[in-house]
Structures are given as C-alpha cells and as structure tokens.
Amino acid sequence: MSAAPTPASDRHHGTDEKVQDQPHPDQDPEKHPDSASIENTPPVYSAFTLWQKRAIVLAAATTALFSPMTAQIYFPALPAISRDLGVSTSKINLTVTTYMILQGITPMFIGSLADSGGRRPAYLICFTIYIAANIGLALAPNYAALLALRCLQSAGSASTVSLCYAVVADVVTSAERGQYIGLMAVPVVLGPALGPVIGGLLSQYLGWRSIFWFLTIFGAITTILVLAFYPETCRHIVGDGSLTPPLAYRSLWQILKSRRSRTTPSGPDLTQQASNSSKAKSKFKFKAPNVLESVLLLCQKETGVLLGFSSICFAGFYCMATAMPTLFERNYGYNQVEIGLMFLPVAVGSIIASFIAGAFINRNFKRHCDKLGIPYDRSRQQDLAGFPIERARLEIGFPLLMIAAFTLIGWGWAIDRKTHVAVPAVLSGLMGVGIVGFNNTANSLLIDIHPGKPGTASAANNLTRCLVGAGASAAIVPMIDAMGAGWACTLVGSLYIVGCPVLILLMVRGVRWREELKIKQDKKQKAKEEL
Template identity: 75%
Template sequence: MTQDLEKQPESSTEDTPPAYSIFTTWQKRFIVLAAASTALFSPMTAQIYFPALPAIAKDLDVTISQVNLSVTTYMIFQGVTPMFIGSLADSGGRRPAYVVCFTLYIAANIGLALTPSYGALLGLRCLQSAGSASTVTLCYAVVADVITSAERGQYIGLTAVPVVLGPALGPVIGGLLAQYLGWRSIFWFLTIFAGVAIVLVVIFYPETCRRIVGDGSIPPPPAYRSLWQILKSRRTRLSAAKSDLSRQASHGSKKEKTFKFKAPNVLESVLMLFEKETGLLLGFSSLCFAGFYCIATAMPTLFSRIYGFNEIQNGLMFLPIAAGSVIASFIVGAFTNRNFERHCIKLGIPYEKSRQPDLSGFPIERARLEIGFPLMLMSIVMLIGWGWAVDAKTHVAVPCVLSGLMGVGIVGFNNTTSSLLIDIHPGKPGTASAANNLTRCLVGAGASAAIVPMVDALGAGWAFTLVAGILLLGCPAMILLMARGIKWREELRIKKEKKRKAKEGQE
C-alpha cells in the first residue's frame, strides 16, 4: 500500500496537462505591467495637447475649429489603425508590432515638434495616432499570451489603469508644458518618453506570441529575440563549450520553431462584429465607454462654466475617475477570478491557475458578466446622478465622488468584457482587441461630438439621463449573452470547422 501511495504522484504528474506558460509569476507580472505601461501612450497622446489648442491655433494662424479637426482625425485613425497592427501582431509577433508602432510614433512627434504649418500638423497627428493607437490592442494580446482564463480577470484589470490614467494625466502634463515651455515641448516630451520605452522593449521585452514561441519554451527566431535573450544565449553557449557539455545542454531542449510569416488579414476585425456573441458584446461595451467619453468631453466645459476652473484644474478633475479605475483593477479582477473558480467547482472541472481549461462547454459568459453587469448598472445610476449634481451646481465634491464611483463601474465592466472577448477568441487576441478598439473609438467619437450640444439644448441633468437611458436599453443584450453564449460559440465553432474542411478539400 505504501508503494502504491508513493507511485500516485508520479502517475498524476504524467496525466497532468502542461502549464499554459513557462513564465514565473514575477515574469508574468513584469510582462503585463510593461505592456500596460506602453498602453498609456494612446489615451494620453489623445488628451495631452488639449490645453495647448489656443496656443497652437495662434502660432499657426488658424481657428480653434480647424485645430479641433486634428482631434477628430486622431480618433478616426485611433479606431482604424489597430485593425492592421492587431492582425500583424497575431500573424507576425508582438515585438515587430511594437517596433513598428514606436517608430511611427517617434517620427510623428519629432515632426509635430518642428511643424511649420497647419497641414503638416493635421497629417502628422494622423501618423502619431497610427503609432500610438495599437499599444492598447497589443497589451491585451500579450495578456492572452501568458495568462490563463482562471487568472485573466485580475491581470486584465492592470491593463485598464493606463486607459483611464492617460486622459487624467494628459491634460495636466500638457497644460504645464504648454504654459511654461511652449506647446512644441509637449511633442518633445512624448518623443523622449517613447524613446525610453522602445529602448526597454528592444533590450528586455520577450516575444510572447504563442504562434511563434508556444508556451514560451520554444526559442524564437533570432530577429524576434530581445538583446537580453541574445546575450544570455551567447553566455550559455560559451559556458557549455568551455565545460564540454554542449551535448548535454542541448539534450531535451526544444528546438527553435520553424516560423512562417503569415500576411495579416485586416478585415478579420470587421468580420468579428458580425458574429452574434462578439457583435452584442462589443456593441454594448462601446455604448458603455461612450458614457465615459461623454463625461470626459463635457467635464472641462461644464466645470469651466459652473466652477470657473482653468485647464489645470479641469485636468485634476479626472483624478477621481483614475482612482476609481485603480480600485476596480484590483478588486474587480479578484472577484472575477473567484467567480471563475466557483463555476469550475460547480461543474466539477479541475481548477488550476497555471493551466488553461477547455472552455467549449464552460459558461464563461456567466463567469465574467455576473461580476461586470451589476457594475454597469451602478455606472448608469452614477451617470444620472453626475448629470443632475452638475446641473444643480452642487459642491464640486459631489460630482467628484460620483465620477470616482463611475470609474469603478465602467472600468470594472470593461475589464470583464475585455477578458470575455479574449476568452471567446483565444487564437486571435490582437484581432479581437482591434475590433473592440474600432467600435469604442467610432462610438466614442460620435458621443464626444454630440454631448456638448446635448447639454446646451437639454441641460446637463436631462442630457446625461438620456445617455443613461440609451445604456439601459442595451442591458438586455448582456442577459441574452449569458443565456445563449455557449450555444452561439458552439454554432460558430461548427461553422468555422466546416469552412476549414471545405478549404482543405479545394486544395
């Protein structure tokens, strides 16, 4: 009996599926935090030069409306560009996509700092958006590479912090730079910031794309290796040669994977929107984020009118939302992971954080939205309260508290839907995130353009009540998603399998 007990661990080990990733917990934290840090560029760049718009218009001898056009073109490219970069990242790797993004971004910022005309400003802002917009998409793709569904909720939470910190910090930094060093210093600041980021990516950041490195144990092709990996590999080979252990060192190690570059398909992100589950999820998620864009756009105008705030004070009013997003990132992520574990136990599925379970028959929609949906309902209530608090000209502390709670709700809901989107598209996280970005930017651009005229026509109270009412009308979509999600995923899987077999038959 003792011998049988001693044999049990060995047999169970043999039956245990391999770990999802070979990276340690601290390595995964470093990878995700680094990706989240790069994701700061997109939202911050969109907001950082708002305080300098009057100075830019005066210096280039154009109207404020003409300069505002650069904001619109930035948002359009912010929505469209990730379709190209996201598909490139899924087919050709994360590191090349990062290098392309930061090269475009740095070149655009240098040009903007030296721009002599309005036409150059408009074109270079488009190039700047093309470089920065995809950093958020790449961040979600990296999380999908190294983090399992069991612990993805908490890690996704970390990636949401830059999305809200960017709009909060951008106007403050931009206002200070424009006031003391001139508006061109904003773009020199972004150039230096991006230069530091790309140097760190080139030196330290590993390739994580599972198509290239699998669980991380497959050595990437030389062009995909970080400088640190190259130096480490050389030291290992030299050490093995000196000790005459090259044969033993190579024994049992995985060979470098033969990697064939696949041309990116930029239409995949658009086609995802026509899938039942993805379309409903992204449609409602974009409406949710439109509520955030409405607050972000209307807040400076309303606070200037009612409380007499200047640009820097208006920028500081974004900090409560940022604080709410940080709280949501840690608390909501933990609850999401716990709910995933609860469903695993309920269905008798082995729960291990380091191993990816089969989600084909798993109610992943319920596991995510049972946490996220109540937060969305809370955000709707806070949105109405914020509008009427500003309309009634209450003490500024009241809208600050309400916006902080709204940050918890909107960012918490965003975290759960982003996790769910990656869960239902495990092989193409970059493409799926690009589809998410496309819908948010387009709907957000419309909301940003409409909210101030709505406030002028209806007043802040009724305008934000109308926005909340639109969100409330979309809530049944999430209930339907929780009820039909498994069925729709299976139907889509069968459809794709038939299409794949038909294609193989033609070849």
C-alpha cells in the same frame, strides 16, 4: 526562462484552447495516481514564472499607456492651440475626432500582424511612427499640419492597447486572467487621468508644443527598453515561452545572454538551447496579416453583441473627457491646470476598479468551476467548450454597469446645477469604477472567446470603441449646448440601462452561439481540406 511545460494529452473542442480530458470509466485514478495525473492533466500554459509574467504584463501595460494618454494629454491645451493657430474650437475638436477614428482603424493592421508575425516587430513599428509624428507635431506650423500629424500620431499609438491584451492572452490562463487584466488596466487608466494633468502643466508653463516634445522623449525611452529587454511572447513563435525565438525576434538581453553561454559552453545547456531554437524556427511560419479579420469578427453573433455594447459603455467616458474642459471652464472658471486636476478622481476610481474587478472576476470563475465540478488550476488552461464563461464574466460586469449609468447621469446634473466641485469630483471617481470595471470584465470575456487570435480580437474591440467614441466626442458638446449637461448625460447614461437585455441575451445564448460557430468553422475547414 523556466522549465518547459509538463507533457500532457491534449484535445480540442469548442475553442482553440487546450483542454482537460476526463478519466476513462475503466481507469481507477486511486490505483494509478501518477499515470492518471499525467494523462488527464493539461500542460502548464506558460513557462514564464509568476514574477516574469507580472513583469511582462506590466511592461506591456506601460506601453499601452501611450494610446489613452496621448489622446487625453491634449485636452487642457485645446483653447491655447485654438488661439495660437487662429482657428475655432470646433476645428480643434475635430483633431480629437480624427485621432479616435485612426485609433480604431489602425489596430486592424497591427493586431493581425502581431498575431502572425510577433509582438516585438509590431511594437517597434508602432513606436517608430509615433516618435516621428510627435516631432512633427512639436514643429507644426499650421492647422492642416496639426490635423494630419495627429492622425499619424494616432496610427502609431493606437495599437499598443491591442498588443497589451494579446500579451496577456499569451502568458495567462482564463482562471487567473482577472488579476492580470486588473494589473494591465492600471497604467491604461492612469493615461486618461494623468494625461490632462501633465498636459495642463506643460501647456500652462512651457507652451502647448512642449507636450509633444515630452511624448517624443517618453516614446524614445520606451522604445529603447523594448529593444533591450522585452521578450517575444507570441505563442505562434515561442510556444509557451520555452522556445528560443529566431534571432530577429530576440531582445538585446537575450542575444547577449546567448553569446555569453557560447563563450562558456555547458554541454547539456548548449544542446538544449540549440534544440529550442531549432523548434522555434520549425514552428514559426510567417503568415500575411488579414486586415479584414477584425471586421469579420464583428459579424459573429457573440462578438458583435459584446463589442457593440461595450463600445457604447466606453463612449460615456469619452463624452465626459471631451466635455470636461469646456464645462469646468464655463461653469467654474477653471484654468488649464485646474481642469487637468479634475481628471484625477477618475484615475483613482479606475485604479480601484482594476484591482477589485480583477479579484472578483477570478473568484467568480472559480465559483462556476466548483459548481460544475471542473478542476480549477490557475497554471493550466481550462476547457471553455460548454463552460458558461459569459455568465461568469458578466455577473461581475452588471453591477459595475449600473454604477456607471447612474453616476454619469448624476455627474451631468451636478455640473449643470453648478454644485460644489466636490460633488462632480466624487461622481466622476465612481464613474471610473463603473466604466473601467465593466470594460475589464468585457475585455476578459473577449479574450476568452478568441484565445487563438487575441490581437485581432482586441483590434476589433478598438475599432468599435474608438469609432463610437469618436462620434460621441463630436456630438457631446453640441448636445450640451442644445439641451444642457444634465439632459445630455441622462441620454447617454440611459443607453446603458436600455441595453441591459442585450447582455442578458449574451449570458443565456453565449455557449450555444460558440458551439454553432465551432461547427460552422469545422465544416469550412473540412471543405478546404477536401479541395
């Protein structure tokens, strides 16, 4: 690990984040530059180096690949599973809906556990469930077993996305969050795009059961790597990362490194390690996870508005992904492999959005800091009380949202009129840019306004997104059958445009809502202390 954070004078105001004090009117920073700098500069947010942070976030993003990939890898095999198990396509589609329902509910438990008990235990619980479910699915004898085990599979994989956002909040400040959200989004968006390609190839040449054997092996390898190398990042346990966690929270690499240092002790290093371990033990107090906390977050004005709208936005992606196999088989006569390949343009667009949106998110944050005369330092957490973080994020999100709306409508009409396949391919790529780019900005904002509980906040996001997505997935094919692909996609895309005033309200009232919530929470805490 790198050196411990620079000491600083901290105060809390408006959020749970560490903030930057203003110089005293009587103090002249030019006469006392060193003392003024030390007194007014907040501590370095993370003890991890730049490349350590990148590696940690990329590793977390790789684990987050499992949730979307597991959902999408299944799609090209739906007709084959339907024939093999002797059930209707509607019943097989129900396994997609139930998967998404569990995908929304499970993170409420795991996200709260991760915030109170650490990231590593949460990861290990998730992957143990996931591997067991995949083995069962590969051997599933009938539809009932398939339906039940898909729910269990979802319970294991669903929380990996929430955990990834929590890890980003552990090691990254608001000023540089856009860059890391973009890095994190690459594997996450590759999952929905590469999943159908892999699923189509496996199903076509090895049978649909091979999909679940593939996921079993992939999950087992990832679990071994997490056990061996992944460090605990939860600030509740390791602070800025400089504290040595309790033994149960250390990776095998950390344990071996610690034992090696004992066999070749160096006085000051050994003393410092013992001191850090002691500090971590005194800092860590396990709290029972509150599974309702994610639901309660939805009752807050700002969080409820943000998550409600972003879930509707992401529902468009689920509509496209669910309808694509049926539409391309019906309108273009494509087989499972060809259907899987049609998801690749979405992957390309999503990757482009991840890098472009991340850069603009950071740049717009700096622009607002300069406008307000607030010092900008990526390594130190800014005070967000009174800072228009909603405007800084959503100014980037609005254009991306409009791209998503119009390309979704165009994609539906292109397939409805059976245009050349290049047209829906290009439009789906642009749709990936819009939907993923907007969701990156919304997710950044969500972590910004809930810095102390990123896992719980991400779980609330997962809950709304997956429940709304489950409804959209179940409804889109009947909608297409009833009104055609063009009008069905027009209806969904129009919701993006109609909902824009809600985002404008969030930009205008967001700061005030946060202040009101802080006052309310302070009064509640004071009442508890008086009791």
